[in-house]
Amino acid sequence: MTRGAVAADAGPVRRRRRKRLRPARLATRAVLYAFVVAFAAIFVAPIVWGFFNSLRDLHLGVSGPVVPNPAHWSNYHYAWSGIFPFSHYLWNTVVLTFIATVPAVITSALAGYAFARMRARGRNALFIFVLATTFIPFSIIFIPFFWVVANIGMYSTRWPWLIWGISGQAFLIFLFRQFYASFPAELDDAAAIDGAGHLRTFLQIYLPNSAGPLAVAFVLLGTGWWGEYIYASLLLPDQLLPLGVKVATGYNDPTSQIVLIPATLAGALLFTLPAVLAFLVLQKKLTRGIVTTGLKG
Amino acid sequence: MATAETPRAATAAPPRRRAAFRRRETFAFYGFLSPWLLGFLALTSVPLVLAFAMSLSNLTTVNLHTNLHYVGGQNYTRAYHDHEMWYSLERTGILMVTIVPLWIVTQLGLAMILNAGLKFLGLWRTLFYIAVVVPVVAKAFIWKAVFAQDGGLMSRVIGALGGSSNTDWLLDHPTASLVMLLVWGGAGIGMLIFIAGLKGIPEELYEVARIDGASAVRRFCTVTLPLLTPVIMFQLVWGLFLAANVFIEPILLSPGLQQGFGSTVPTSNITVNIYALQRIFIDGDFGYGAAIAWIFVLLLLIVSALVFLSGRFWVFYGKEQHGK
Numbered sequence: 001m002t003r004g005a006v007a008a009d010a011g012p013v014r015r016r017r018r019k020r021l022r023p024a025r026l027a028t029r030a031v032l033y034a035f036v037v038a039f040a041a042i043f044v045a046p047i048v049w050g051f052f053n054s055l056r057d058l059h060l061g062v063s064g065p066v067v068p069n070p071a072h073w074s075n076y077h078y079a080w081s082g083i084f085p086f087s088h089y090l091w092n093t094v095v096l097t098f099i100a101t102v103p104a105v106i107t108s109a110l111a112g113y114a115f116a117r118m119r120a121r122g123r124n125a126l127f128i129f130v131l132a133t134t135f136i137p138f139s140i141i142f143i144p145f146f147w148v149v150a151n152i153g154m155y156s157t158r159w160p161w162l163i164w165g166i167s168g169q170a171f172l173i174f175l176f177r178q179f180y181a182s183f184p185a186e187l188d189d190a191a192a193i194d195g196a197g198h199l200r201t202f203l204q205i206y207l208p209n210s211a212g213p214l215a216v217a218f219v220l221l222g223t224g225w226w227g228e229y230i231y232a233s234l235l236l237p238d239q240l241l242p243l244g245v246k247v248a249t250g251y252n253d254p255t256s257q258i259v260l261i262p263a264t265l266a267g268a269l270l271f272t273l274p275a276v277l278a279f280l281v282l283q284k285k286l287t288r289g290i291v292t293t294g295l296k297g
Numbered sequence: 298m299a300t301a302e303t304p305r306a307a308t309a310a311p312p313r314r315r316a317a318f319r320r321r322e323t324f325a326f327y328g329f330l331s332p333w334l335l336g337f338l339a340l341t342s343v344p345l346v347l348a349f350a351m352s353l354s355n356l357t358t359v360n361l362h363t364n365l366h367y368v369g370g371q372n373y374t375r376a377y378h379d380h381e382m383w384y385s386l387e388r389t390g391i392l393m394v395t396i397v398p399l400w401i402v403t404q405l406g407l408a409m410i411l412n413a414g415l416k417f418l419g420l421w422r423t424l425f426y427i428a429v430v431v432p433v434v435a436k437a438f439i440w441k442a443v444f445a446q447d448g449g450l451m452s453r454v455i456g457a458l459g460g461s462s463n464t465d466w467l468l469d470h471p472t473a474s475l476v477m478l479l480v481w482g483g484a485g486i487g488m489l490i491f492i493a494g495l496k497g498i499p500e501e502l503y504e505v506a507r508i509d510g511a512s513a514v515r516r517f518c519t520v521t522l523p524l525l526t527p528v529i530m531f532q533l534v535w536g537l538f539l540a541a542n543v544f545i546e547p548i549l550l551s552p553g554l555q556q557g558f559g560s561t562v563p564t565s566n567i568t569v570n571i572y573a574l575q576r577i578f579i580d581g582d583f584g585y586g587a588a589i590a591w592i593f594v595l596l597l598l599i600v601s602a603l604v605f606l607s608g609r610f611w612v613f614y615g616k617e618q619h620g621k
Binding site for chain 2: 140171247
């Protein structure tokens with residue numbers, strides 16, 4: 001934690017202080033770099049290992065040299081079209097992710113704004129209530145939800161995903177509320193003096209300054225739905241399955257029914273790629289768009 | 298939406314207009330919340346009541362069968378005497394108290410390292426976070442390759458360090474394997490939130506502390522930590538929820554090659570949620586599954602409420618943060 005404390009203070013002032021780096025500070029810096037490299041290696045190693053093993057002989061396990069030789073790149077072709085049409089299930093995943101994520105982020109930002117910036121009777125009690133709903137295990141909701149869905153003809157359809165989307169996410173409401181609560185009160189006064197109502201204030205002042213939490217919300221929720229397994233596996237027929245479920249069950253050897261591990265890993269990594277790319281595109285937004293910088297300038 | 302009225306009346310208005318403003322404000326407030334409120338009614342409150350009704354019945358199929366009747370607290374008494382249910386609760390609790398501290402320490406540690414102004418910041422951040430965006434199915438298969446008995450990465454590393462290179466991790470240490478996967482897969486989210494929290498601490502405070510001659514440890518204890526307590530509370534509350542709801546990872550990480558609900562999850566990895574849903578989707582016993590789920594909800598609500606209420610003793614809210 002000592003190192004971290006040194007770390008925490010070296011934000012914007014670092015540039016000014018660089019000339020005065022003493023040997024002790026240099027040593028701290030070296031230790032920090034050692035830490036960051038070690039942690040990065042630990043975090044990436046499983047993925048790299050998964051990638052290596054996706055290149056092994058289709059019918060073998062994970063034994064053999066660390067880097068497979070020869071590398072069976074054909075596993076990726078096999079994962080794409082060898083057993084089932086990958087692109088069909090990819091499209092299913094895109095549709096489900098979109099209808100469950102985009103409305104949820106909008107709903108949650110609206111609610112977060114309401115809790116942070118609007119005064120109404122019962123607001124605080126309701127906010128605690130929203131937080132409490134976060135602590136309801138999915139199983140107790142899902143048991144009757146499954147039963148209702150099955151009895152009103154929504155079983156085997158995508159409707160539940162859209163409904164989940166529109167109703168937002170308590171943890172995102174919390175995120176937006178915490179973020180909006182830190183905005184200065186003068187901002188609301190200025191907007192009110194300009195004659196802006198809440199919807200306009202939200203859309204023109206708060207939302208454009210929310211790049212950070214919006215990116216967090218999209219990355220968290222979007223990648224969550226992208227890889228969602230349990231709802232899809234229990235509610236959807238094969239035709240509508242997302243890759244999350246299909247990849248887990250789809251790569252069995254047609255004759256022996258044994259799971260083809262390298263093909264499964266290849267399919268799983270192909271399936272992972274879009275989520276990683278989306279994150280890489282949005283992650284720049286995570287660091288920007290913090291309200292204080294806008295107000296200071 | 299009828300929310301775009303001017304709140305100009307708020308500034309120096311006579312009492313009657315202020316009351317009218319307040320009414321409109323309340324109306325707008327619930328307008329902003331309406332999508333969530335409707336969703337809550339349809340997706341949470343109705344199912345909760347239904348689940349309770351189910352738990353008092355002998356419902357055993359999706360269809361309302363003819364001999365469906367009220368059985369009172371029978372499912373709850375059965376749960377009380379069900380050792381496997383208690384064991385699954387115990388395992389869930391152990392997961393919660395193991396993973397949440399590991400998460401918070403890892404997340405805060407990574408965030409502070411990343412806030413230290415190192416070079417290639419984006420690269421490090423990406424490498425730490427990348428595991429989070431890996432879908433759970435891919436996570437499970439990647440870690441199955443890591444934990445494989447014959448030639449898995451874990452066995453190779455431990456073998457190279459002089460230990461046993463022939464351990465079947467998924468079979469012999471199922472909970473340790475699960476914890477590793479969960480810490481690895483969940484650290485990135487909290488790290489980002491901690492980074493945001495660290496950036497929110499005004500640099501002036503550190504300047505002042507430094508001028509006062511405060512050491513790095515002291516600055517951490519008197520500036521960083523108090524100002525981070527709201528974030529820590531968030532991480533604690535959210536982490537407990539996530540850990541309590543660990544569900545799919547143990548199933549996908551089960552040692553066999555079978556997938557889905559049919560897989561043989563090691564008993565020490567059967568969380569209470571898994572146990573409840575197994576009663577439904579394997580035994581077809583909706584009533585009993587719903588009763589177990591309700592027991593767990595109540596226990597979890599108590600734990601969460603205690604954690605949340607403890608905040609008044611240790612969470613520091615700055616003046617502006619109430620957003621008046």
